[in-house]
Amino acid sequence: xxxxxxxxxxxxxxxxxxxxxxxxxxxxxxxxxxxxxxxxxxxxxxxxxxxxxxxxxxxxxxxxxxxxxxxxxxxxxxxxxxxxxxxxxxxxxxxxxxxxxxxxxxxxxxxxxxxxxxxxxxxxxxxxxxxxxxxxxxxxxxxxxxxxxxxxxxxxxxxxxxxxxxxxxxxxxxxxxxxxxxxxxxxxxxxxxxxxxxxxxxxxxxxxxxxxxxxxxxxxxxxxxxxxxxxxxxxxxxxxxxxxxxxxxxxxxxxxxx
Amino acid sequence: xxxxxxxxxxxxxxxxxxxxxxxxxxxxxxxxxxxxxxxxxxxxxxxxxxxxxxxxxxxxxxxxxxxxxxxxxxxxxxxxxxxxxxxxxxxxxxxxxxxxxxxxxxxxxxxxxxxxxxxxxxxxxxxxxxxxxxxxxxxxxxxxxxxxxxxxxxxxxxxxxxxxxxxxxxxxxxxxxxxxxxxxxxxxxxxxxxxxxxxxxxxxxxxxxxxxxxxxxxxxxxxxxxxxxxxxxxxxxxxxxxxxxxxxxxxxxxxxxx
DNA sequence: TCAAAAGTGTTTGTAGTACACCCATGT
DNA sequence: ACATGGGTGTACTACAAACACTTTTGA
Numbered sequence: 001x002x003x004x005x006x007x008x009x010x011x012x013x014x015x016x017x018x019x020x021x022x023x024x025x026x027x028x029x030x031x032x033x034x035x036x037x038x039x040x041x042x043x044x045x046x047x048x049x050x051x052x053x054x055x056x057x058x059x060x061x062x063x064x065x066x067x068x069x070x071x072x073x074x075x076x077x078x079x080x081x082x083x084x085x086x087x088x089x090x091x092x093x094x095x096x097x098x099x100x101x102x103x104x105x106x107x108x109x110x111x112x113x114x115x116x117x118x119x120x121x122x123x124x125x126x127x128x129x130x131x132x133x134x135x136x137x138x139x140x141x142x143x144x145x146x147x148x149x150x151x152x153x154x155x156x157x158x159x160x161x162x163x164x165x166x167x168x169x170x171x172x173x174x175x176x177x178x179x180x181x182x183x184x185x186x187x188x189x190x191x192x193x194x195x196x197x198x199x200x201x202x203x204x205x206x207x208x209x210x211x212x213x214x215x216x217x218x219x220x221x222x223x224x225x226x227x228x229x230x231x232x233x234x235x236x237x238x239x240x241x242x243x244x245x246x247x248x249x250x251x252x253x254x255x256x257x258x
Numbered sequence: 259x260x261x262x263x264x265x266x267x268x269x270x271x272x273x274x275x276x277x278x279x280x281x282x283x284x285x286x287x288x289x290x291x292x293x294x295x296x297x298x299x300x301x302x303x304x305x306x307x308x309x310x311x312x313x314x315x316x317x318x319x320x321x322x323x324x325x326x327x328x329x330x331x332x333x334x335x336x337x338x339x340x341x342x343x344x345x346x347x348x349x350x351x352x353x354x355x356x357x358x359x360x361x362x363x364x365x366x367x368x369x370x371x372x373x374x375x376x377x378x379x380x381x382x383x384x385x386x387x388x389x390x391x392x393x394x395x396x397x398x399x400x401x402x403x404x405x406x407x408x409x410x411x412x413x414x415x416x417x418x419x420x421x422x423x424x425x426x427x428x429x430x431x432x433x434x435x436x437x438x439x440x441x442x443x444x445x446x447x448x449x450x451x452x453x454x455x456x457x458x459x460x461x462x463x464x465x466x467x468x469x470x471x472x473x474x475x476x477x478x479x480x481x482x483x484x485x486x487x488x489x490x491x492x493x494x495x496x497x498x499x500x501x502x503x504x505x506x507x508x509x510x511x512x513x514x515x516x
Numbered sequence: 517t518c519a520a521a522a523g524t525g526t527t528t529g530t531a532g533t534a535c536a537c538c539c540a541t542g543t
Numbered sequence: 544a545c546a547t548g549g550g551t552g553t554a555c556t557a558c559a560a561a562c563a564c565t566t567t568t569g570a
Binding site: 207209210214229230231232233234235 | 559560561562566567568569570
């Protein structure tokens with residue numbers, strides 16, 4: 001959606017293609033330089049950062065819509081994606097917006113009963129992606145993007161700070177019952193890397209010996225016969241996830257601590 | 259919504275009061291005679307059982323809408339209510355319905371672009387209620403109600419069997435991290451009662467000694483100086499939930515098994 | 517040879533699990 | 544007195560938690 005013609009078509013006829021009143025707002029987590037990051041877009045006119053949301057097509061399955069939106073923004077197709085909450089309690093979201101806002105901010109003429117002005121519920125998804133493989137696509141409404149450290153998220157649009165908070169909370173809870181990491185790490189990784197990832201997500205220190213013991217005992221990872229050279233230090237072994245064990249644990253859940 | 263006038267107003271003008279495309283579908287759990295039950299309504303015309311769903315008013319908070327719908331159907335105000343999933347993947351829900359269906363089934367004339375014919379996403383909530391305090395209200399669309407044993411749910415409307423399944427799964431998972439029972443049991447209850455409740459929800463046997471030990475150790479319940487007379491047997495002690503501990507555990511979560 | 521990071525085992529404590537007998541009550 | 548369900552304590556086991564020193568590597 002880049003030409004003015006496309007944008008106008010979306011604004012004036014979008015309700016024929018998309019369901020009004022419901023949006024999908026993905027919180028995209030990536031991991032880079034030992035920091036957990038979230039991808040935000042800079043919304044033109046609104047002068048603020050926001051989640052890379054989108055709408056559901058009228059004949060599209062909900063889960064397909066979520067994958068499509070993610071793919072459109074990040075060009076990724078291999079990712080972990082999970083619905084976590086519907087947001088519909090923010091006073092901001094209950095109020096409908098007015099047409100003059102659109103005129104001012106985007107320079108677009110919008111009729112007073114336009115579908116984009118109506119109240120919208122937000123379905124929150126969180127995604128875990130390989131930071132290095134993401135290439136972000138911007139469009140008419142978004143002029144920039146940035147990976148923000150989760151410990152340093154700025155005030156963002158509408159009630160979306162709440163969405164990010166809840167996504168992080170869900171991720172932290174889930175890590176105790178499901179393996180996480182397959183989509184956040186490269187195919188081959190070292191123990192110190194996954195160890196730091198878990199510490200970063202949970203925001204606390206984990207004993208290195210107990211941690212690796214646990215992952216290996218659960219059969220989630222296996223040691224390879226390769227090492228990574230990291231300069232003036234001992235070369236750590238590379239590991240891979242055991243795909244079958246990992247999938248099984250995803251399905252069945254695991255009960256444990258780290 | 260009982261008079262024909264009210265019904266016609268809802269069908270033809272409901273989209274002015276309610277958000278189209280989104281419904282709330284509550285799975286209401288009750289506990290009676292050592293069985294876990296779900297409340298279903300008999301939908302007139304559709305000739306089938308279904309969840310007691312409803313729509314969200316345009317200026318109403320999502321959580322308020324859920325409470326209002328529950329209250330309208332059960333006349334309860336003290337209950338545990340929690341959102342658990344949005345359903346939008348059923349092929350049935352993607353197809354829009356046609357007007358002749360309404361004519362046939364309800365005897366109502368409906369214009370072809372009526373809001374009720376459009377695709378609807380369903381927000382699943384589950385509720386835990388005191389069976390004995392529920393008094394069900396039916397209306398024009400619903401002619402009867404029934405509490406079904408969870409092990410014996412009939413095929414129900416649309417994709418709602420999936421909704422019930424997922425609600426049950428969520429309940430079973432949650433019972434490991436949160437106390438449950440406050441809304442399913444009367445104020446005073448015996449150990450064998452709550453023990454059977456947990457066995458019923460989890461669908462497996464729990465050692466009676468370990469179970470009561472655990473609940474007491476967690477400080478969730480306290481023994482009263484009363485007993486219940488149960489006929490030709492030893493009278494069991496009555497217990498009560500420790501409200502503060504219980505609330506605290508609800509907030510913070512508990513990590514344990516039973 | 518030094519600095520920085522990786523790698524590895526053992527002990528201790530706690531909590532889950534398994535298990536069986538006596539007690540109270542009404543008929 | 545008997546049938547039925549209620550109530551209680553202990554021993555074992557497994558796993559989480561705590562903890563420190565040696566090895567590798569490049570500068």
